[in-house]
Amino acid sequence: MSVRRPPGTLAAAALIARKDLAIEFRTRSAFLAALTFSLIAIVIFFFAWDATAVGAVDLAPGVLWVIFTFSGLLGLHRSFGVEEADRAIDALLASPVDREAVFLGKALANLAFVLGVQAVAIPAVALFYNLPLTRVIAPLAGIAVLAAIGLVSVGTLFSAMASNTRLAELLLPVLALPFFVPIVLPAAQSTARLLSGRPVVEAMSWLRILIAFDIVFVVACALAFPFTLED
Amino acid sequence: MPLAAELAAPNAPTAIEAIGLMRSFGRRVAIRDLTFQIRDGECLALFGPNGAGKTTLLRVLAGLLRPTRGTARVAGVDLPGGADARAVVGLISHQTMLYAALTALENVEFSARLYGVPDPRAAAVRALDRMRLAERADSPVRSLSRGMQQRVSIARAIVHDPRVVLLDEPYTGLDEGGASALSDALQSSRSAGAALVLVTHHLSEGLALATHTAIMRDGLFVQYEARGTLGVDAYRDLYRDAVAR
Numbered sequence: 001m002s003v004r005r006p007p008g009t010l011a012a013a014a015l016i017a018r019k020d021l022a023i024e025f026r027t028r029s030a031f032l033a034a035l036t037f038s039l040i041a042i043v044i045f046f047f048a049w050d051a052t053a054v055g056a057v058d059l060a061p062g063v064l065w066v067i068f069t070f071s072g073l074l075g076l077h078r079s080f081g082v083e084e085a086d087r088a089i090d091a092l093l094a095s096p097v098d099r100e101a102v103f104l105g106k107a108l109a110n111l112a113f114v115l116g117v118q119a120v121a122i123p124a125v126a127l128f129y130n131l132p133l134t135r136v137i138a139p140l141a142g143i144a145v146l147a148a149i150g151l152v153s154v155g156t157l158f159s160a161m162a163s164n165t166r167l168a169e170l171l172l173p174v175l176a177l178p179f180f181v182p183i184v185l186p187a188a189q190s191t192a193r194l195l196s197g198r199p200v201v202e203a204m205s206w207l208r209i210l211i212a213f214d215i216v217f218v219v220a221c222a223l224a225f226p227f228t229l230e231d
Numbered sequence: 232m233p234l235a236a237e238l239a240a241p242n243a244p245t246a247i248e249a250i251g252l253m254r255s256f257g258r259r260v261a262i263r264d265l266t267f268q269i270r271d272g273e274c275l276a277l278f279g280p281n282g283a284g285k286t287t288l289l290r291v292l293a294g295l296l297r298p299t300r301g302t303a304r305v306a307g308v309d310l311p312g313g314a315d316a317r318a319v320v321g322l323i324s325h326q327t328m329l330y331a332a333l334t335a336l337e338n339v340e341f342s343a344r345l346y347g348v349p350d351p352r353a354a355a356v357r358a359l360d361r362m363r364l365a366e367r368a369d370s371p372v373r374s375l376s377r378g379m380q381q382r383v384s385i386a387r388a389i390v391h392d393p394r395v396v397l398l399d400e401p402y403t404g405l406d407e408g409g410a411s412a413l414s415d416a417l418q419s420s421r422s423a424g425a426a427l428v429l430v431t432h433h434l435s436e437g438l439a440l441a442t443h444t445a446i447m448r449d450g451l452f453v454q455y456e457a458r459g460t461l462g463v464d465a466y467r468d469l470y471r472d473a474v475a476r
Contacts, residue, residue: 004391006314006347015344026332082330091328091387094293095345096314230297
């Protein structure tokens with residue numbers, strides 16, 4: 001029974017994130033579901049679109065952020081679903097890692113998931129709607145990352161809360177979607193300005209709101225997370 | 232008739248201490264006013280009917296539940312405590328607490344890393360070997376039988392050589408070989424100074440390991456004593472009387 005030194009918060013979070021990504025890589029269940037949903041949604045929006053009434057750059061931001069919001073929920077639901085399946089969460093919580101590390105690890109894995117979906121969905125939307133992606137790819141990627149941080153912070157917290165209930169699949173969107181609004185709104189507004197060819201500086205006011213909500217949600221969710229695990 | 236397990240040295244350090252421990256869920260009191268002490272190298276076998284509060288007691292001792300009242304200490308740290316208390320505890324449940332998509336080795340190694348075990352891969356291989364499962368180390372957990380999954384779960388729980396091992400129906404699903412491997416691992420942990428709390432419905436398995444026994448009913452210990460020379464049949468009579476009262 002030699003003395004052990006458990007990993008610190010960041011190292012433990014990295015371990016948990018790597019484990020979650022390994023599970024997702026093996027099963028690919030949530031990622032494939034999210035990709036399928038994204039592509040079907042893009043096609044449906046495309047065929048429902050009257051190009052003579054609405055311009056592509058006016059419609060595309062809405063399409064993008066509807067897709068990111070709902071496909072993200074698929075990954076977020078899986079996040080704690082794998083822990084609940086055989087109560088693996090008990091082993092995780094009984095281990096000497098901080099609760100904050102569990103939150104951070106889960107959020108990092110969810111962030112990779114959402115960014116992965118975005119990496120496929122953004123070019124797909126650009127292709128369908130003939131968007132000038134190369135001109136705005138860097139700032140658009142920045143907006144996508146900033147919004148993903150906010151979405152996974154809120155989503156990870158509510159995924160933990162909902163996972164312990166019988167109605168987890170229903171409860172997660174009901175709890176999370178209202179809190180997604182302050183993230184999705186500035187993200188969609190910033191995206192609209194970029195795609196319509198306006199300078200990045202015109203989107204700065206929305207980006208500041210997005211960054212502010214990111215900070216609030218990351219801090220608040222990390223602080224609230226340990227309480228969601230109490231019986 | 233199994234002989235009583237050898238008692239630990241009377242001056243061995245206290246591994247687990249509960250004083251007036253109570254835990255309720257809303258109005259329902261799951262455990263009430265429990266006071267006991269377990270020293271390093273001792274094994275408390277905990278018997279009782281379903282709903283007696285045994286699992287709740289283990290979850291409190293594992294730091295998964297906060298006591299409503301009273302004090303529980305593991306290795307001198309008040310529970311639910313921090314990393315120091317959790318680092319010395321190994322938890323085995325009737326649920327395997329494993330990730331089905333990962334291999335047996337990956338599950339145990341992940342646990343070893345969480346506990347900061349040096350050379351986690353080698354420690355995981357050793358733990359699986361102790362549970363006689365080394366040849367299935369690279370099999371995904373979902374492809375293993377229920378008994379094999381339980382053995383992986385036990386390897387996961389003992390990979391960090393815990394000072395306190397909490398076992399909730401650990402023999403569930405184990406075949407004869409698995410049960411024997413578990414008993415050997417527990418005896419070996421006890422010999423190395425680990426304290427065990429074993430919740431089981433199987434009197435013979437519990438009594439074979441126990442230095443102390445307790446019978447729980449309605450959240451209370453209705454019997455608690457150092458293990459004497461009472462045989463399984465005699466203890467079964469005692470158990471029936473205790474839970475029927």
